Amino acid sequence: MMTYDNPYTHMECGILVYDGFDDLDALGPFEVFSHARKQGANIDVGLYTLDEQDHVVTSHGLRIGPVEVLPENLDLVVVPGGGWSTTDQESARGEAKRGTIPDALGRLATHGTVIASVCTGGMLLAEAGLTDDRPAITHHSAIDDLRTSGADVVEARVVDDGDIVTAGGITAGIDLALHLLEREFGTDTAQSVATTMEYEPADVVVTKEL
Amino acid sequence: MMTYDNPYTHMECGILVYDGFDDLDALGPFEVFSHARKQGANIDVGLYTLDEQDHVVTSHGLRIGPVEVLPENLDLVVVPGGGWSTTDQESARGEAKRGTIPDALGRLATHGTVIASVCTGGMLLAEAGLTDDRPAITHHSAIDDLRTSGADVVEARVVDDGDIVTAGGITAGIDLALHLLEREFGTDTAQSVATTMEYEPADVVVTKEL
Numbered sequence: 364m365m366t367y368d369n370p371y372t373h374m375e376c377g378i379l380v381y382d383g384f385d386d387l388d389a390l391g392p393f394e395v396f397s398h399a400r401k402q403g404a405n406i407d408v409g410l411y412t413l414d415e416q417d418h419v420v421t422s423h424g425l426r427i428g429p430v431e432v433l434p435e436n437l438d439l440v441v442v443p444g445g446g447w448s449t450t451d452q453e454s455a456r457g458e459a460k461r462g463t464i465p466d467a468l469g470r471l472a473t474h475g476t477v478i479a480s481v482c483t484g485g486m487l488l489a490e491a492g493l494t495d496d497r498p499a500i501t502h503h504s505a506i507d508d509l510r511t512s513g514a515d516v517v518e519a520r521v522v523d524d525g526d527i528v529t530a531g532g533i534t535a536g537i538d539l540a541l542h543l544l545e546r547e548f549g550t551d552t553a554q555s556v557a558t559t560m561e562y563e564p565a566d567v568v569v570t571k572e573l
Numbered sequence: 574m575m576t577y578d579n580p581y582t583h584m585e586c587g588i589l590v591y592d593g594f595d596d597l598d599a600l601g602p603f604e605v606f607s608h609a610r611k612q613g614a615n616i617d618v619g620l621y622t623l624d625e626q627d628h629v630v631t632s633h634g635l636r637i638g639p640v641e642v643l644p645e646n647l648d649l650v651v652v653p654g655g656g657w658s659t660t661d662q663e664s665a666r667g668e669a670k671r672g673t674i675p676d677a678l679g680r681l682a683t684h685g686t687v688i689a690s691v692c693t694g695g696m697l698l699a700e701a702g703l704t705d706d707r708p709a710i711t712h713h714s715a716i717d718d719l720r721t722s723g724a725d726v727v728e729a730r731v732v733d734d735g736d737i738v739t740a741g742g743i744t745a746g747i748d749l750a751l752h753l754l755e756r757e758f759g760t761d762t763a764q765s766v767a768t769t770m771e772y773e774p775a776d777v778v779v780t781k782e783l
Contacts, residue, residue, distance in 0.1 A: 385604075386600055386603070386604050386607075387597075387600060387601065387604045387770070390596055390597060390600050391597065393596070393633065393635075394595075394596050394597040394633065394743070397596075397633040397634075410635070418636070423603065423604065423607035424607075425603075425620070425637055425638070425639075426628070426637070426638045426639060427635055427636070427637050428635070428636045429635075429636060502771070503768075503771065520771075531771050532769070532770060532771035533604070533769070533770040533771055533772070534747065534770050534771055534772040535771055537744065558713075559742070559743070560597070560742060560743040560744050561712070561713065561730075561741050561742035561743055561744055561745055562743070562744040
């Protein structure tokens with residue numbers, strides 16, 4: 364796995380949630396970045412929504428807050444998945460159809476924010492055109508749709524293509540976040556958090572020289 | 574790993590949370606049991622507190638609800654950890670000192686509820702005397718304290734001793750829940766949820782003939 368010195372004096376990271384997101388898709392990366400902060404990494408992490416909400420409701424029925432309106436100046440946005448083979452409006456599928464999250468991701472990417480996804484969150488990047496002709500992965504239930512969208516599917520747990528980083532299903536979000544920690548803050552920081560969380564990180568595919 | 578036929582017509586499972594619990598300690602098992610329910614297993618899972626609260630605040634600052642007051646008739650209670658090397662009152666350490674959760678766990682165990690823990694949640698079982706002279710594990714930062722308490726420490730990711738089942742730190746809670754699913758509902762149910770969550774279950778130590 365590649366690492367390089369931290370290019371940030373401070374890393375501002377947002378998990379972009381919406382009603383119907385899969386709990387662990389978002390809370391896995393949130394936990395990784397939160398532990399990194401507690402252990403001294405210069406990183407902030409919070410849950411954000413596109414519009415003002417008091418809280419979000421997860422796909423498993425929890426109410427979670429606080430959430431703030433997504434600012435435009437984040438270094439990194441992580442998009443969780445949540446329901447793809449569903450007609451439920453409150454799901455990743457519903458957000459792909461609605462289009463406002465994909466539109467926002469497109470704008471953020473243009474402004475230099477690194478866009479990452481967990482699980483079917485990757486389909487919101489695909490809807491934004493961000494994975495067209497680029498290596499990417501999503502939850503196994505959506506891989507055919509990701510391929511059809513024009514992405515170059517790489518069947519790995521995490522696929523790092525520089526400013527677009529995608530992960531497989533649910534628990535792969537933990538690997539995504541640990542990989543981004545390693546990439547931005549170095550091996551020691553990522554290893555320290557993995558040790559605290561008693562987690563053995565998986566292999567990651569890096570497709571672009573960083 | 575041992576499995577046996579489901580002894581429950583219905584399994585009522587509670588995650589016993591408190592202000593300062595570690596987010597993923599609780600949400601990992603919650604996610605596993607929630608997916609099992611969605612996939613047809615006859616299981617209910619919810620977040621519970623000892624006293625009435627609108628929500629709980631996690632160790633990483635999230636507000637999570639809904640929570641209900643813990644009933645006396647659950648089949649299984651899972652106790653998350655959250656802060657052991659801390660003087661913060663809102664932590665597993667604080668709850669061990671306060672003693673009300675350990676007291677409740679002792680009563681539930683007497684009435685036949687299976688008691689399980691993730692991470693330093695195991696120290697609340699220890700405080701209740703539930704792990705005295707019994708095989709158990711906790712987060713690596715608390716293993717010496719668990720041993721001092723009188724438990725027979727087994728350095729495994731999950732230790733199943735029948736009506737007391739303990740897991741190591743944070744992400745080991747996912748393995749705990751998958752193991753309990755396998756134990757109560759069989760291999761197919763556990764494997765189906767692990768596949769959905771794209772998670773490779775770890776080995777579990779079973780110390781008692783079930």
